[in-house]
Amino acid sequence: MKRLLLLLLPALLLAGCASQEPTTDATAIDLGNAVAESQPEEFSQGLIPLSTDPELGTSEELETYLLTAYGLERSDWTDAAAAYSQGFQANELAVIQLSEESNVAEAEQSLAAYVERRKAEFTGYAPEEAAKLEDAVLLRQGRWLLLAVCPDPEGALDAFMTCFEGNTSQTQQVVRPYTEERDSRGYVVFDPPNQEEMPLYDTGPVVEAWRTGDSSALSEQDAAILEVCRQALEEMLRDGMTPAEQELAVHDWIIDHAAYDESHTFPNRSHPYGLLVEGQAICMGYANTFQLFMDLLDIPCVTVIGASGGSREDHAWNLVQLDGDWYAVDTTWDDPLGSYVGVPAANEKEHHRYFNVTSDFLRQTDHQWDYDAVQEATGTRWTWSVLRTSHRT
Template identity: 40%
Template sequence: MKRTIRALLLSLALCAGLTACGRTAEETPAPGVSSEALAQAVLASQADGGELTPLTGEALTDHLTAFCGLETWEEAAVYLGSGMDAREVTVVLLSDEDAAAQAAETLEDYRVDRQGDFFGYAPEEADRLERAAVLHSGRYAALLSCDDPEAAEAAFAACLAGEALPTPEVPVETVEPSPVLPESPPALEETEPPEETAALAETQVPVTEAPVPSETPPPPASPEPVREIVNPGLDTSGFTPFDPPNEANMEIYDTSAIRAAWETGDESGLSEKDAEILARCREVLEEIVTEDMTDFEKELAVHDWIVRNGSYDQTVYSNSAHSGRTGYRDPYGILVGGYGNCLGYSSTFQLLMDLCGVECVTVVGAAYGSREDHAWNMVRLDGEWYCVDVTWDDPSSWEDVPANMWDRTHHRYFNVTSDRMRETDHQWEYLYVPEATATAYHWDGNSPLPG
């Protein structure tokens, strides 16, 4: 709400500025002003504005409808960064002021959701979106996510007043008036559904459970089993409430067949995908783990291997369903392709811990005030639990840190307490997940190694 009010205040300030120039926001914009001209003015105010890609035709329409949530407009210009780049200049002309005000609110909701997409994974991009300007003036609404949002706002106002109109560098895209979203948008689908949807492994602690698909009509629903509360005395009154976002498919990949093949040596029943995962597990563990290692040393070796060899799958930002490449949310992505989302990171860590004989669970929860689905792990060392967020230990903006800073920057969430996770905007079903309170095996990459 505070941010929405800020956007409206920016709008009022912009209107006041226009009045000082002898025009009000209700008047027709100066000749030559268009969505494209306004966008070009904003881009010209930025040192790197020319790096953004213009959207045209169906790509423009799809972005405004499927991503931004807009239903109608008369004219629009959109310039975007690619992959894990949150820069964006979106300007839309609406039918009247009320429609523009509503469009600005919709763009503000999109900005907040977009910020959540990058929260924890790309801190610099999340900060860019925090500083982004959402404007409403007359029949125009705009989202300006730039390095210098103040300069962008000033350029927008000046152009709207007819001052220093830019010469468009690309042909102005004419959009068919009033495109409308379907009444019922299609359900989010993953590009490649998981091959195995069996029951979750005993060592995993999901926060939500997904129904198992069946080719025959399901029997009448039976009462859900009573879940065991593991923290009956935990006072959660001061915790951020956990409300599952359910924006992404967070079903945990079933690795039981892989674990069984590891134990027995019989791989005949494995799918092709699972056989590839197991083969990579063997290679990785032979490389980084030795028999004389303690459980802590094995955990640290696995954690660091994932962080050094994996990267967040930026293609999840290329479509509104947030679906990435093959296996992006299971161990295949990290182990075979070197990419994954939070579920890919955590499921890979879980599997390698299982194969090392280190007790581990996967927690499916949320982040960013329960706006974004998120997953991480917990390990049990010497009988006590610790939290590990491998994904957030591998932020994209820190890929090229100096060697002497690598440990410190990539162990911020390594063997931390549950309190620390709550302090850093993680949410989960607190009563049903072990509470981590121990600190003996916490390591921040700066102090001497435990043990």
């Protein structure tokens, strides 16, 4: 996950020269500062600036960011400034002057596709940040492009346009390239993205060692996994707990002890070893770990490999069966960062938004999967609010 902020320089006089096409004498930094100053003060705090220094020339970091984030080669632009946020903040600001040789339409669509990818990353984890991306400003004035993911989109748009003179009828909002395809039932069509390896973990050897007490046949990695599971279950379980209460305890333990691998670089990110031993995992690692705990506790469970972001991002979660009914559990999306860092899962409602929900709820909250091949979750009895207020907890 990424963020941005432009270096706020002292206010500069932004001069424009009249022309048939919208023009400005301002630099990318000038334009970025004008947009940034139109926003609440907190917009600029903690963001990472990337810009062209008139004395030192274009920074390598800026070139790399524009290429990897927006898909723009160095030959596509002549001036640029960008600033981005890290972690679970979506704030972002970029001003780019396209070169005469660049394909303007392709550059527009490249930025629009980037915004859609970012929105898919934030959906579920941080709905408020995803809403910012939904309202992001994507604007073109002549050969200048503006991308602003900010609290006040209208203010950003006005600040940018004020810096130009000429034919403002040539100002264009960039059209987003993506439309979700739906089937006859109104469900978003599932088309496996296959961008991330999503291997199912074989829980059998660890479960067998747990039940027999003999771990001699386990690999070194599985032996380490079993030891963490053993310690975790001793910590979280109490005598007389029902399967539903055990499931909730596992859910909360995972969230309190794991961190999402935002960089997607940990080699064991999809494996329980990554979550349990290294403390880092992506959705597949969360789902595989939850599956392992359920198997150790003899609670019926399956892992669903699906998608999110309108079927553009790989995703995984679980279904559990309690008293004959199936419930959906997405531990990954119940583990938001940002404002919830350090807040125990057991004490926070937002950590249970996707705990024991229905398949219909998942469909409404940007989950896609092979709907006809996976058991429908329809259970509503054992929800977090019920378990939390039960006299047994």
